[in-house]
Amino acid sequence: MSAMELTDAKDVTLPSATTTAVAQAAADAATAVSGRTGALSVRNVEASYSGVAAVRVTNLDMAPRKITAIIGPSGCGKTTLIRTLNRMHEVTPGARVTGRVELDGHDLYGTNVDRVRVRRLIGMVFQRPNPFPTMSIFENVAAGVRLGGIKKTEPLADTVERSLRHAALWDEVKDRLKKRATSLSGGQQQRLCIARALAVDPRVLLMDEPCSALDPIATARIEDLMSRLKDDVTIVIVTHNMQQASRVSDSTAFFLMSDDGAGYLVEAGPTQQIFSAPRERLTEDYVSGRFG
Ligand SMILES: Nc1ncnc2c1ncn2[C@@H]1O[C@H](COP(=O)(O)OP(=O)(O)OP(=O)(O)O)[C@@H](O)[C@H]1O
Ligand SMILES: [Mg+2]
Numbered sequence: 346m347s348a349m350e351l352t353d354a355k356d357v358t359l360p361s362a363t364t365t366a367v368a369q370a371a372a373d374a375a376t377a378v379s380g381r382t383g384a385l386s387v388r389n390v391e392a393s394y395s396g397v398a399a400v401r402v403t404n405l406d407m408a409p410r411k412i413t414a415i416i417g418p419s420g421c422g423k424t425t426l427i428r429t430l431n432r433m434h435e436v437t438p439g440a441r442v443t444g445r446v447e448l449d450g451h452d453l454y455g456t457n458v459d460r461v462r463v464r465r466l467i468g469m470v471f472q473r474p475n476p477f478p479t480m481s482i483f484e485n486v487a488a489g490v491r492l493g494g495i496k497k498t499e500p501l502a503d504t505v506e507r508s509l510r511h512a513a514l515w516d517e518v519k520d521r522l523k524k525r526a527t528s529l530s531g532g533q534q535q536r537l538c539i540a541r542a543l544a545v546d547p548r549v550l551l552m553d554e555p556c557s558a559l560d561p562i563a564t565a566r567i568e569d570l571m572s573r574l575k576d577d578v579t580i581v582i583v584t585h586n587m588q589q590a591s592r593v594s595d596s597t598a599f600f601l602m603s604d605d606g607a608g609y610l611v612e613a614g615p616t617q618q619i620f621s622a623p624r625e626r627l628t629e630d631y632v633s634g635r636f637g
């Protein structure tokens with residue numbers, strides 16, 4: 346990834362254009378060789394509300410183009426954690442983050458990093474579908490592009506169609522693009538929100554319990570979609586549904602609340618291992634439904 350993708354070019358004072366360009370070329374070459382893009386790393390992160398820690402993570406890596414599930418009981422900081430990954434946490438008044446979150450090796454909390462660009466690279470889908478209610482289906486997806494401040498490289502209609510196809514919704518809506526987004530079913534609205542997030546070509550998609558308001562059929566469609574999307578984007582999904590975590594994810598991270606009320610990572614690893622042979626007794630109890 347180019348560091349410039351994260352920074353607002355006009356605000357950046359480069360120490361030496363040449364050194365930076367050389368370092369950047371090396372970084373780009375390394376990315377090209379390894380093909381690793383969309384890797385997220387959390388290092389010594391603590392997120393708090395009004396001085397009270399909500400979650401702490403020493404080390405957590407989310408592999409590129411894979412699905413990482415975040416599981417754990419209510420209140421252990423799952424939502425807070427994923428909101429630190431695209432710098433949404435700090436928007437809450439009194440909320441603070443310390444530590445590093447790296448996307449392909451670049452610290453998202455570094456100086457000169459533009460938060461708007463971070464959110465373009467790391468999109469988010471919420472528990473309840475939240476399309477813009479007064480806008481049409483078309484405009485909802487187009488809004489992703491407009492709000493993302495994307496330079497247009499193709500006609501907007503093409504971007505909208507591509508995003509809706511990518512979100513497996515095109516066939517259901519192609520004849521009603523001018524209808525309000527709220528005329529869609531819950532599952533369709535959630536796929537519309539995914540299309541809106543995909544329209545700006547993100548590296549990572551964060552999903553916070555994306556199926557909890559959906560019926561099993563709509564849930565299955567979103568799960569299918571996730572499996573297809575991971576060819577293009579890294580996915581981090583928070584879920585309370587253990588079957589869902591074990592069905593869709595490649596890796597799982599299990600959180601609990603510590604005595605001081607802040608969430609912490611108990612263990613993370615390949616999903617199959619976490620569910621069949623976890624290292625920690627606490628994990629085994631949780632995934633087998635013995636508590637939580
Ligand atoms: N806006 C806020 N202001 C103050 N405290 C908050 C805020 N949002 C969350 N918290 C607190 O942070 C802690 C973690 O909450 P968070 O929503 O991240 O948990 P969660 O694991 O996502 O829970 P759930 O599974 O119920 O969604 C909780 O103690 C919660 O009360
Ligand atoms: Mg939550």
